[in-house]
Amino acid sequence: MSKILKNSELDISTASSIVSDTLNKCDDGELFLEDSKSESIILDDNQIKSSSYKSDLGYGLRAITGEVVAYSHSSDLSKKSLNESSKNLKSTLSSASGTYNFEIKRTNKKYYSEKDPIEAKNFKSKIEILNKVNDYVRNKNQSVRQVTATLLGEHRAIEILRSGGELLTDDRPLVRFNVSVMLEKNGRKESAVYGVGGRQNYDAYLNEKNWKSVCDEALRIADVNLNSKPAPAGEMQVVLGPGWPAILIHEAIGHGLEGDFNRKKTSAFHDLVGLRVASEGVTIIDDGTLENKRGSLTIDDEGTPTEKTVLIENGILKNFMQDRLNARLMNTRSTGNGRRESYRHVVMPRMRNTIMLNGNHSQEEMIKSVKKGIFAVSFGGGQVDITSGKFVFNCTEAYEIINGKVGSPIKGATLIGDGPSALKEVSMVGNDMMLDPGIGTCGKAGQGVPVGVGQPSLLINKMTVGGTQL
Amino acid sequence: MLEYNVKLSDIIDHCISNAKKKGATDVEVGIVKSTAETVSYRNKKLDESDRAENIGLSITAYINKKKTSVSSTNLKTENLEKLIERCVEAAKITPEDEHNSLPDEKLFFKNSGELDLFDRTHLENNDKIDYLREAEQIAFENPEIVNTNGSSFSEKKTEVLLGNSKGFKNGYKTSNYIAYCEVVSKNNGSMERDYEYTSKRHFEDLLKPSELGSNAAKFAIRKLKPQKIKSGKFDIIFDKRISKSFLNYFSSAISGSSIYRGTSFLKDKLNKKIFSDSINIVDRADIKRGNGSKYFDNEGVKIQNLSLVKNGLLNDYLMDTYYGRKLNIYSNGRSGGTTNLYFENGKQDLNHLMNSNKKIFYVTETIGHGTNIVTGDYSLGAGGIMIENGEFTYPISEVTIAGNLNQMFLKMVLANDLEFNYSTNSPSILIENMTVAGK
Numbered sequence: 083m084s085k086i087l088k089n090s091e092l093d094i095s096t097a098s099s100i101v102s103d104t105l106n107k108c109d110d111g112e113l114f115l116e117d118s119k120s121e122s123i124i125l126d127d128n129q130i131k132s133s134s135y136k137s138d139l140g141y142g143l144r145a146i147t148g149e150v151v152a153y154s155h156s157s158d159l160s161k162k163s164l165n166e167s168s169k170n171l172k173s174t175l176s177s178a179s180g181t182y183n184f185e186i187k188r189t190n191k192k193y194y195s196e197k198d199p200i201e202a203k204n205f206k207s208k209i210e211i212l213n214k215v216n217d218y219v220r221n222k223n224q225s226v227r228q229v230t231a232t233l234l235g236e237h238r239a240i241e242i243l244r245s246g247g248e249l250l251t252d253d254r255p256l257v258r259f260n261v262s263v264m265l266e267k268n269g270r271k272e273s274a275v276y277g278v279g280g281r282q283n284y285d286a287y288l289n290e291k292n293w294k295s296v297c298d299e300a301l302r303i304a305d306v307n308l309n310s311k312p313a314p315a316g317e318m319q320v321v322l323g324p325g326w327p328a329i330l331i332h333e334a335i336g337h338g339l340e341g342d343f344n345r346k347k348t349s350a351f352h353d354l355v356g357l358r359v360a361s362e363g364v365t366i367i368d369d370g371t372l373e374n375k376r377g378s379l380t381i382d383d384e385g386t387p388t389e390k391t392v393l394i395e396n397g398i399l400k401n402f403m404q405d406r407l408n409a410r411l412m413n414t415r416s417t418g419n420g421r422r423e424s425y426r427h428v429v430m431p432r433m434r435n436t437i438m439l440n441g442n443h444s445q446e447e448m449i450k451s452v453k454k455g456i457f458a459v460s461f462g463g464g465q466v467d468i469t470s471g472k473f474v475f476n477c478t479e480a481y482e483i484i485n486g487k488v489g490s491p492i493k494g495a496t497l498i499g500d501g502p503s504a505l506k507e508v509s510m511v512g513n514d515m516m517l518d519p520g521i522g523t524c525g526k527a528g529q530g531v532p533v534g535v536g537q538p539s540l541l542i543n544k545m546t547v548g549g550t551q552l
Numbered sequence: 553m554l555e556y557n558v559k560l561s562d563i564i565d566h567c568i569s570n571a572k573k574k575g576a577t578d579v580e581v582g583i584v585k586s587t588a589e590t591v592s593y594r595n596k597k598l599d600e601s602d603r604a605e606n607i608g609l610s611i612t613a614y615i616n617k618k619k620t621s622v623s624s625t626n627l628k629t630e631n632l633e634k635l636i637e638r639c640v641e642a643a644k645i646t647p648e649d650e651h652n653s654l655p656d657e658k659l660f661f662k663n664s665g666e667l668d669l670f671d672r673t674h675l676e677n678n679d680k681i682d683y684l685r686e687a688e689q690i691a692f693e694n695p696e697i698v699n700t701n702g703s704s705f706s707e708k709k710t711e712v713l714l715g716n717s718k719g720f721k722n723g724y725k726t727s728n729y730i731a732y733c734e735v736v737s738k739n740n741g742s743m744e745r746d747y748e749y750t751s752k753r754h755f756e757d758l759l760k761p762s763e764l765g766s767n768a769a770k771f772a773i774r775k776l777k778p779q780k781i782k783s784g785k786f787d788i789i790f791d792k793r794i795s796k797s798f799l800n801y802f803s804s805a806i807s808g809s810s811i812y813r814g815t816s817f818l819k820d821k822l823n824k825k826i827f828s829d830s831i832n833i834v835d836r837a838d839i840k841r842g843n844g845s846k847y848f849d850n851e852g853v854k855i856q857n858l859s860l861v862k863n864g865l866l867n868d869y870l871m872d873t874y875y876g877r878k879l880n881i882y883s884n885g886r887s888g889g890t891t892n893l894y895f896e897n898g899k900q901d902l903n904h905l906m907n908s909n910k911k912i913f914y915v916t917e918t919i920g921h922g923t924n925i926v927t928g929d930y931s932l933g934a935g936g937i938m939i940e941n942g943e944f945t946y947p948i949s950e951v952t953i954a955g956n957l958n959q960m961f962l963k964m965v966l967a968n969d970l971e972f973n974y975s976t977n978s979p980s981i982l983i984e985n986m987t988v989a990g991k
Binding site: 126127129130131132133134135136137138139140149150151152153154155156157158163167170174205206209227228264266271272273313315316317346347348350426428462463464465466467468469470472473474475476493494495496497498499500546547548549550551552 | 594597598599600601602603604605606607608619620621622623624625626631635638639642645646647649677699701736743744745775778780783784785812813814815919920921922924926927929931932933935949950951952953954955956987988989990991
């Protein structure tokens with residue numbers, strides 16, 4: 083039974099016969115239906131600056147033959163529009179002759195509730211909480227000049243209609259709460275952002291203790307940065323804190339292990355399976371099954387149930403992350419990493435929650451062992467060049483380490499490294515694994531999808547720190 | 553009156569009157585409708601074809617000084633009814649903000665000359681494939697080009713319509729043709745990628761496929777076997793692909809919201825010197841066929857041509873209605889940001905700048921988002937080519953460049969090689985004595 087088609091002019095048997103007819107001679111494909119609702123409420127400059135609500139309904143019809151993908155999508159859920167899409171696909175793949183029929187395993191597991199978080203909390207109480215946040219932050223620190231607090235909520239219902247009438251469905255809630263502050267003291271300004279989120283109702287993240295700790299954290303980081311001195315420049319030892327700094331793993335290793343770049347042999351990792359790409363003791367997984375986490379999915383956007391995929395085990399490269407297309411072309415199976423931003427986008431292999439597992443060192447031990455280096459605690463974004471393997475990530479809270487002791491805070495700086503070699507420089511893996519707070523979005527080829535990262539503290543022997551002080 | 557879709561115009565009228573009936577005191581309705589066809593081609597084969605039909609409608613309802621917005625892709629009457637209901641009900645319980653309102657009537661766009669932003673040319677997928685095939689073929693003529701990350705060609709036609717309850721209603725059509733080619737070079741274990749990209753309103757203005765392919769190949773080959781240089785102070789020349797990003801930092805630092813909120817390193821700098829005397833920055837929406845050209849902004853306001861920086865002095869801000877009211881100035885039509893933003897040409901040619909020091913780091917790419925608009929602190933990953941005695945010598949990668957935009961702006965020297973390839977354009981830029989972190 084299709085919930086999405088129920089309210090449209092298109093009935094499921096018509097849709098199903100168009101899909102079967104279109105995919106008749108193809109290797110793979112499906113009709114992807116999506117009905118999403120999202121809201122954003124922003125408090126800024128002491129006022130509710132904007133509140134908006136968006137409903138987005140549409141379909142994407144995909145047909146695959148060999149390596150060729152034909153895709154057509156529209157926000158018009160009608161027989162006429164779907165027929166046009168079908169015609170477009172058939173003309174593109176006129177010489178199609180595929181037979182791939184890798185069955186999709188069914189699962190009864192669910193990693194989050196189906197409820198729409200937008201409707202689960204009334205509008206008034208959302209505004210109330212934002213006002214409370216604003217008052218709390220401004221009262222807590224007299225140097226506060228600006229506060230922005232944001233609530234974002236969405237509910238995405240997706241349905242995958244496959245050739246022959248098989249229907250796979252998922253309902254995905256997602257919320258996010260962010261606080262950004264700017265402080266000014268003695269003529270110097272610094273800002274910081276902190277947030278939390280995941281696949282639950284707002285209230286799971288907004289009890290008084292929770293939202294206050296988000297505010298406190300944003301204030302703490304901005305305050306630390308008010309006293310920061312220029313960052314050093316050059317190669318040095320780096321201690322990474324647990325949690326957010328795992329952006330390192332996402333950029334240095336994660337993207338390079340996505341199936342598409344390896345099938346095309348354009349990733350710096352494509353010929354390294356079975357070889358050492360990280361120090362002994364480094365194990366990295368990509369896990370879509372963590373309950374209520376931002377990067378988790380019950381099924382991916384092709385219908386494959388997600389799993390816990392081992393990418394690197396004790397330093398040895400084991401697996402790539404796959405969608406159905408790249409798995410088929412590489413003679414393996416999908417790992418449930420086929421994702422898309424929305425019905426407007428084609429599926430690509432993407433990360434879910436990418437995590438380095440615990441080792442047995444303490445953070446204290448790492449810092450003690452460093453003569454001259456930096457201790458990086460909090461991070462903004464990162465980026466990678468998959469082909470050359472070079473990656474960066476930007477720290478937003480960091481300190482110098484001198485003779486085994488944490489010293490003054492330093493200004494935000496970019497750290498740069500080389501993916502295939504960076505994790506070979508890891509000399510200690512901590513015992514304090516933490517996940518990020520649940521606000522990460524990963525961008526690839528213009529598509530943004532929610533992801534998570536996690537890691538324990540790490541000591542890296544050598545990274546280039548992009549400060550100004552030589 | 554510009555040319556627009558009558559059926560969509562009726563939907564706008566319907567939404568405005570319906571929202572008013574439900575209690576809105578003012579209403580703004582916008583519709584964007586687009587069709588895009590993209591073809592990707594890789595290693596002599598079709599890789600992907602994508603056809604997109606999008607339509608989106610957004611409604612902003614005001615109840616005096618209360619305001620809220622809804623948007624949807626479903627334009628069926630019963631869905632619109634529900635949305636308008638939701639919008640007006642939410643507005644009723646949204647707190648007042650005294651600066652909320654539609655723009656002043658006298659600022660509305662009325663009419664202007666034809667900007668030639670729409671090209672009817674339609675390319676069938678096979679024509680697009682032919683273009684890409686030729687581009688890749690030329691790239692693969694170089695033995696060091698061993699692979700491709702794919703090339704793509706897209707054709708997009710867009711209709712924009714906007715109306716509000718103060719009587720403004722107008723719309724226009726634009727077209728976009730974009731071709732992109734990304735190739736992989738390899739030599740003795742070193743693997744690099746680079747691209748060329750061309751985007752125009754009119755098909756005939758695009759780069760020829762042979763240029764697209766040969767440029768992509770040239771860029772990817774010159775990066776092979778890069779070195780990581782020792783940390784130190786270097787003069788840096790920013791290639792045009794990168795130098796335009798300084799205009800993006802500049803424009804976000806002078807937007808109404810950054811200035812009013814004080815979250816900008818350029819706050820309180822109006823009429824003050826922020827660049828050297830010879831530097832001028834212009835933003836104009838009325839360049840014929842311009843990638844950033846448009847007739848009116850997101851609120852229907854006429855877009856004034858702005859001299860943002862004049863002889864090195866900050867001369868204007870980018871203003872919309874809301875922040876204009878907060879700062880007590882009129883909107884200059886920048887709800888939606890800049891249009892065609894550019895540095896006017898400098899006086900020296902690039903070759904002259906390349907000979908200004910014995911060793912210069914020529915930056916062709918940056919990576920990361922390490923720019924802080926509040927403080928002006930700048931730290932990015934970078935790659936490029938070393939220039940020694942005016943000649944390109946060897947490629948450089950895995951280094952960072954850092955400084956502060958306040959000082960970097962003051963030290964900038966512009967070359968005279970400005971071209972209008974994007975909506976934001978800059979000539980090459982020299983900045984002396986920056987910190988490079990490497991080995």
